[in-house]
Amino acid sequence: MLELAGIVIVAALIALLLKLFRQPIILAYLATGLLISFLGLTHRIDQHTFSLLSDLGVMFLLFLVGLEINYTSIKHVGKMSVLLGFGQIILTFAVGFIIALVFHFGFTASAYIAIALTFSSTIIVVKLLSEKKDLNSLYGKISIGFLLVQDFVAILLLVVLSGGSPLPSLIKGIVLVAVMLWLGRKIIPHLFERVGRSQEMLFLISLAWVFFVALVVHKLGFSIEIAGFLAGIGLANSYESFQIASHIRPLRDFFILIFFVTLGASITVFNFAGLGWPVIVFSLFVLIGNPLIVLIIMGMTGYRRRTSFMTGVTMAQVSEFSLILAGLGLKLGHIDQSVVGLITAVGIITIVTSTYLIIHADRIVQKLWHFLAIFERIDPMNEDGFLEQEFHKPIILIGAQRIG
Numbered sequence: 001m002l003e004l005a006g007i008v009i010v011a012a013l014i015a016l017l018l019k020l021f022r023q024p025i026i027l028a029y030l031a032t033g034l035l036i037s038f039l040g041l042t043h044r045i046d047q048h049t050f051s052l053l054s055d056l057g058v059m060f061l062l063f064l065v066g067l068e069i070n071y072t073s074i075k076h077v078g079k080m081s082v083l084l085g086f087g088q089i090i091l092t093f094a095v096g097f098i099i100a101l102v103f104h105f106g107f108t109a110s111a112y113i114a115i116a117l118t119f120s121s122t123i124i125v126v127k128l129l130s131e132k133k134d135l136n137s138l139y140g141k142i143s144i145g146f147l148l149v150q151d152f153v154a155i156l157l158l159v160v161l162s163g164g165s166p167l168p169s170l171i172k173g174i175v176l177v178a179v180m181l182w183l184g185r186k187i188i189p190h191l192f193e194r195v196g197r198s199q200e201m202l203f204l205i206s207l208a209w210v211f212f213v214a215l216v217v218h219k220l221g222f223s224i225e226i227a228g229f230l231a232g233i234g235l236a237n238s239y240e241s242f243q244i245a246s247h248i249r250p251l252r253d254f255f256i257l258i259f260f261v262t263l264g265a266s267i268t269v270f271n272f273a274g275l276g277w278p279v280i281v282f283s284l285f286v287l288i289g290n291p292l293i294v295l296i297i298m299g300m301t302g303y304r305r306r307t308s309f310m311t312g313v314t315m316a317q318v319s320e321f322s323l324i325l326a327g328l329g330l331k332l333g334h335i336d337q338s339v340v341g342l343i344t345a346v347g348i349i350t351i352v353t354s355t356y357l358i359i360h361a362d363r364i365v366q367k368l369w370h371f372l373a374i375f376e377r378i379d380p381m382n383e384d385g386f387l388e389q390e391f392h393k394p395i396i397l398i399g400a401q402r403i404g
Contacts, residue, residue, distance in 0.1 A: 003046065007032060007261055023355060024124050026320065029257050030348060033264020054262050057255030058324055059228035062158075063210055064252055065122075065151060066232020067245050081145025084297055088146065088315070089153055091293045092118045099285060103278045109339045112329050116343045117286055119154050119319035122147045124351060128358045129314070139310040146294075146315065154321040159226050161328055172220060180234040189238040202240055203247045209235065210248075225324070242402065263323060263344060275342050282342070283349045287357070290315045299375035306365055309372055313361045317354035318347035 014035075015028035096117040100110035125143060126135070134140045159173035195201045213234070214227035235241055291312030298308035326343045329335040357364065365372070 007036070008257070010035060011257055011261065022359070024127065024351060026123070026260055027348065027351060029260030030264035030344075033261040036261070037265040050258055050262055053255055054259035055224055057252065057257070057259040058225040059210070059214065059255075060248055060252035061228070061256050061320070062155070062225055063228035063232040064245055064248060065155070066229040066234075067236050067241050068232075081142060082149055084142070084294075084301065085146045085149025087297050088290075088294055089118050089150065091297070092290060095289060095293070096282070096285065099281060100278075103281075105339070109335050112326065112335050112339060113282070113343060115157065116322035116326055117282060117290075117318060117346070119150045119321045119325075120147060120290075120315045121317050121319040121351065122151060123320060124317060124355070125314045125358070128355065132359070134310075137310075139307045139314075142298075142307070142311050143314040146311070150319070151321070154319070154325065155226075155229050157325065158229075158321075158328065159222065161325075161332065161334075173222075173226075176217070176220075176222075176230055177233065180230045184234040184237050188234055192235065192238045192240050192244075199243070199247075202243060206235070206244045206247065223328070225328075260323075263327065275338060275345075278342055279345045279349070282346045283353075286318060286346060286350045287316045287353055295372070295375045299377060302377055302379075302381035304380045305369070305372040305376040308375055309365050309368070310361050313354070313357050313364070316357055317350040318343070323347055 011028055011032040014031050015025050018025070018028050018031075093114045096114035097110050100113045101107075105113060125147060129135045129140050129143065135144070156170075156173065159176075160170055192202070192205065195205050210228060210231045213231040214224040217227035217230060218224060235244055238244070291309070294312035294315055295305075295308045298311060299305070303311075322343060326335070326340045330337065330340045
């Protein structure tokens, strides 16, 4: 209890400090872990207990991600976002893989590094775009489309890796997702509608559902983290999904704190010998290479330079999924601690830097306006039509915000 209290207090103090510099709270968690390790207090932490708490944090995180994967959001992503998203994933992975091989990493380690650099942080991007009030802009919608595609691929990888053999795991994973989508559309909403009137009962039943799915999925050979995502998509189309998310979010925030603190505490035990240049090069690749890849893809498809640049900047950081993927790879013995340390170091550098890039993107695009012309076709598309929607029936809004 004393260890847990100390971690939460230190994390809160560091979070207050970082808030002055408008940094994401994830950095406070990682910094707490670094401080604990620097002070030599790591050996006092109950590793088994904190490992369990970390797993619960990732499970609740993926549960909330699953709650967002409803039929409406999938429909609104659009074919273009899917095509652009997969194109970005393929190109980023290929370039990152080649760079890793040049630095003499093994085949498996290079694959982990490349795929980790491919994903961008949904939590950070959505938070910053919300603060800028740009979520409903064209580049904001495209960015969210990119992130949904990346989250889908990340979840699929976690399913495959946690299940053992790739092909049978992929088949079982697809079947599980299909079953959850069917249950979430036909059966579960009706069951939860009956208990939704009582907030306490809704919270209890939601937790019971998550842990029940975790039990079943674990028996099938998958991790409890994947169970969280599957439980989430099972509830995504229920009328009570907003209430469920509001109840579970505090649990996620608490347990995910332990995950990132534990990850940060393990950084100093990693062997960083000879990793100075790889950290620098991979960080520059994420900060510059990722936006360039998005610029090229979107420019070729006819988007204007400002839209392409603003979208590309949102992809200039490593995702929390990348850290989760690296942690899983270490647990499975696919990679060693130095690779996890490399990915984590690149993640910290890119998260801090990209925060400022996204906040000041409007100024940066003005400075680079003439240079960005090379990424714009002579006959760019008319983007105004993407923000217009035609309605064939009258719309009457009653109430305000979510009630409306």
